[in-house]
Amino acid sequence: MSTTGNGGGEDGGVRTERRRPGRRPGSADTRGDIITAARKIFSEKGFDKATIRGIAREAGVDPALVHHYFDTKEGIFVAALRLPVDPGKAIPAIIEGPRDEVGERLVRFVLTMTADPQAREPIIALMRSAMTNEQIVTMIREFLTRAVLDRVVEGLGIPPIRMEIAFAQMFGVILVRYVLRLEPLASVEVEELVDILAPTIQRYIGGN
Amino acid sequence: MSTTGNGGGEDGGVRTERRRPGRRPGSADTRGDIITAARKIFSEKGFDKATIRGIAREAGVDPALVHHYFDTKEGIFVAALRLPVDPGKAIPAIIEGPRDEVGERLVRFVLTMTADPQAREPIIALMRSAMTNEQIVTMIREFLTRAVLDRVVEGLGIPPIRMEIAFAQMFGVILVRYVLRLEPLASVEVEELVDILAPTIQRYIGGN
Numbered sequence: 001m002s003t004t005g006n007g008g009g010e011d012g013g014v015r016t017e018r019r020r021p022g023r024r025p026g027s028a029d030t031r032g033d034i035i036t037a038a039r040k041i042f043s044e045k046g047f048d049k050a051t052i053r054g055i056a057r058e059a060g061v062d063p064a065l066v067h068h069y070f071d072t073k074e075g076i077f078v079a080a081l082r083l084p085v086d087p088g089k090a091i092p093a094i095i096e097g098p099r100d101e102v103g104e105r106l107v108r109f110v111l112t113m114t115a116d117p118q119a120r121e122p123i124i125a126l127m128r129s130a131m132t133n134e135q136i137v138t139m140i141r142e143f144l145t146r147a148v149l150d151r152v153v154e155g156l157g158i159p160p161i162r163m164e165i166a167f168a169q170m171f172g173v174i175l176v177r178y179v180l181r182l183e184p185l186a187s188v189e190v191e192e193l194v195d196i197l198a199p200t201i202q203r204y205i206g207g208n
Numbered sequence: 209m210s211t212t213g214n215g216g217g218e219d220g221g222v223r224t225e226r227r228r229p230g231r232r233p234g235s236a237d238t239r240g241d242i243i244t245a246a247r248k249i250f251s252e253k254g255f256d257k258a259t260i261r262g263i264a265r266e267a268g269v270d271p272a273l274v275h276h277y278f279d280t281k282e283g284i285f286v287a288a289l290r291l292p293v294d295p296g297k298a299i300p301a302i303i304e305g306p307r308d309e310v311g312e313r314l315v316r317f318v319l320t321m322t323a324d325p326q327a328r329e330p331i332i333a334l335m336r337s338a339m340t341n342e343q344i345v346t347m348i349r350e351f352l353t354r355a356v357l358d359r360v361v362e363g364l365g366i367p368p369i370r371m372e373i374a375f376a377q378m379f380g381v382i383l384v385r386y387v388l389r390l391e392p393l394a395s396v397e398v399e400e401l402v403d404i405l406a407p408t409i410q411r412y413i414g415g416n
Contacts, residue, residue: 127339128339128340130387130388131335131336131339131340131387132336132339132340137387137388137389140388141388141389141390144388144390145390149390160391160392161392161393161396161400161404162404164384164390164392164393165381165393165401165404165405167380167384167390168377168380168381168383168384168385168393169376169377169380169408170380171380171383171384172375172376172377172378172379172380172381172383173373173376173380175376175379175380175383176372176375176376176379177376179338179339179345180338180345180348180349180352181345181349182349182352182353182357182372182375183368184368184369184372185369185372185373185376188369192369193373196369196370196373196412197373199411200377200408200411200412203407203408204404204408
């Protein structure tokens with residue numbers, strides 16, 4: 001509700017008068033309004049059917065403004081769900097480089113990222129919602145497929161089923177390590193897990 | 209609420225009179241009373257700290273009766289959570305037999321069992337509760353460790369971390385196949401998954 005940075009002054013009443021329903025050009029937190037609208041639209045429509053235009057309409061702003069803040073639909077999704085990484089940046093860094101070490105790079109990336117509680121928490125929260133909410137499942141499945149799995153599948157030229165099973169291995173490890181907290185898996189160092197997991201992921205996605 | 213098999217007759221009032229608080233020797237559904245008590249005790253105390261004596265006390269029956277119906281604490285847990293298999297019977301069948309095919313036997317067993325919706329549903333329900341309830345997490349972790357993982361670890365003489373990672377792979381596959389429902393993983397035949405997963409599980413727990 002802060003008006004800081006928006007002209008200031010005790011003109012709250014005037015500003016209210018200038019607002020039109022469903023359109024808040026003078027909002028103090030346009031970015032926040034877009035995020036709120038995006039969460040609603042993504043959970044209602046899923047990732048595939050959501051559009052920047054629809055999110056802009058829901059937020060009461062011009063679509064150009066959504067592009068300005070977030071660039072792409074994927075960018076909005078990452079921000080709206082507070083995801084710790086942008087797959088569009090992270091995945092090329094993993095799949096480029098020596099093919100015989102792609103498994104190791106992927107495993108180390110996932111385990112290092114999730115070792116940080118701040119990065120891990122939004123991911124765990126999303127898994128939690130997915131277990132009990134069918135709309136959230138659809139949203140996650142679509143985003144995961146488009147933004148993460150398809151990129152690896154296309155980048156490495158591998159069968160989708162192999163990437164899904166590799167994903168299942170890493171997903172399972174994160175859940176067992178941080179939700180079920182089985183010992184010793186919950187406490188071992190990242191590099192010990194890399195030693196055990198990298199050959200598995202390499203076999204699935206290395207294509208050799 | 210049926211009184212069948214319990215003497216019958218329209219003596220509901222008399223029966224009520226004969227009951228003492230916390231003890232229901234004349235209950236028409238002693239087994240059901242034990243199950244209800246067990247669910248409460250397991251979720252409050254976890255698997256390790258729950259006792260047959262404590263469950264009997266909660267159900268208002270003699271501990272000998274609990275032994276009579278369910279044999280062991282594990283047996284009560286399996287019945288109370290409607291688990292589709294008794295690990296004490298299923299695991300020996302998997303770990304005995306040729307060591308170089310133990311991965312394949314385990315993968316085929318897990319995938320065949322979970323392919324049946326009736327068998328799968330209680331497992332998914334338990335995962336669902338675990339994602340949102342810390343007491344359920346403790347209960348599942350303890351049961352899983354004692355009744356499932358320790359048995360394989362001891363039976364095969366392997367490091368616990370390797371069994372936990374094997375479990376994480378299968379757990380992840382079940383979640384991706386039946387909760388997230390990523391395609392093609394959600395639709396492929398069991399034997400196609402066995403071909404891809406068996407070498408992984410064999411490497412983790414085969415000890416070669």
